[in-house]
Amino acid sequence: MKILCLGVGGCGKTTFVKQMKIIHGVNWDPIELQNFIKVIRGNYISGLQDVIEIAKKLGKGLKAENEDNIKQLKDYRARNVELGSDQLTVLRALWVDPVVQEIIKEHPEKLTITHLEYFWNNLDRITQDDYSPSDEDILRARMRTAGANSSSICIEKKYFEFFDVGGQKPERAKWQSILEEHNFSAIIYFVASDEYDVEDEEKEFDDSKMHISRLIFSEIVSSGIIDLKIPIILFLNRDDLFEERMKDPKGFESFKQTFPDYGGGADKQQGLDYLKEWFTSVINQEEKHNPVKVHYTCALDTESLVVVWRTVREALLKQTLDNLGLG
Ligand SMILES: Nc1nc2c(ncn2[C@@H]2O[C@H](COP(=O)(O)OP(=O)(O)OP(=O)(O)O)[C@@H](O)[C@H]2O)c(=O)[nH]1
Ligand SMILES: [Mg+2]
Known part of the structure; x- marks a missing residue:
């Protein structure tokens, strides 16, 4: 199974793949x-x-x-x-x-x-x-990814190949050819949920990094270059940092300014539920899009990722069987 990790720079793709190695006992050479x-x-x-x-x-x-x-x-x-x-x-x-x-x-x-x-x-x-x-x-540790790194990890007797691509703007130009070259079984789209008001570092737009991330997500779910059957999993990641920012009155104020129609409180769950809605609203339900599941994650937290990954893996295996008509 080939899994592609996408998302703008710094949202946690490489950290997630490192966790997959840690969780499944791969030693660092x-x-x-x-x-x-x-x-x-x-x-x-x-x-x-x-x-x-x-x-x-x-x-x-x-x-x-x-x-x-x-x-x-x-x-x-x-x-x-x-x-x-x-x-x-x-x-x-x-x-x-x-x-x-x-x-x-x-x-x-x-x-x-x-x-x-x-x-x-x-x-x-x-x-x-x-x-x-x-x-x-x-x-x-932080190092921007350049190009694409693939890591093959044996998980309960099945090989999973994780493709970790760079998410900075020049790196994103390579995504399309990567998508065309490989036959991916699933895409995990990462969002740094704490970066709702962070300026786009490449100064591409006036919008924040998160607005750009949503724009890219919307292009991916409606680009036509992805087989409509391929499941897309949305990780609202860095939820620990999101929680810290929501607890801080300045961070919460900025959240409300970024999303004037947000009616909830300075609460992690309410804030993430809002972001989930905001991201998934770009999916056109009429067009029978790829199934999209959303998880709130902290890529630093090994224990919680074990649980998230188990859910994701089971859903992917079920989807594969369904696609083969064996579900
Ligand atoms: N606190 C916290 N830090 C995180 C989390 N996920 C990632 N990070 C940190 O965020 C930084 C960026 O994460 P990376 O995994 O390098 O981001 P990336 O998506 O691979 O970025 P590019 O390679 O530039 O596309 C690293 O220092 C990570 O340790 C999280 O859930 N919580
Ligand atoms: Mg990376």
């Missing part, structure tokens, strides 16, 4: 582990570079004594720089700057490295010479 170490250490660099950019856009200046540190940080390349004592001195000085802390606390939705604070809280462990990343570190 030494090369993969080395790569994760590089990615995680690079996340400190790109995460802080990103915070400095956000500060600039918001017109907030860091302390004058950090001017030189900012210059140094600019020259670091996330994929190549070692986190040696010189670099750590620069990073630590910037990290404790009040403006950096303010952005981390007040504008978490603007950060492209979602788990920057988690990594900082684990800095001593992660910078040790004999550091080996835990599953949690691996799940929280």
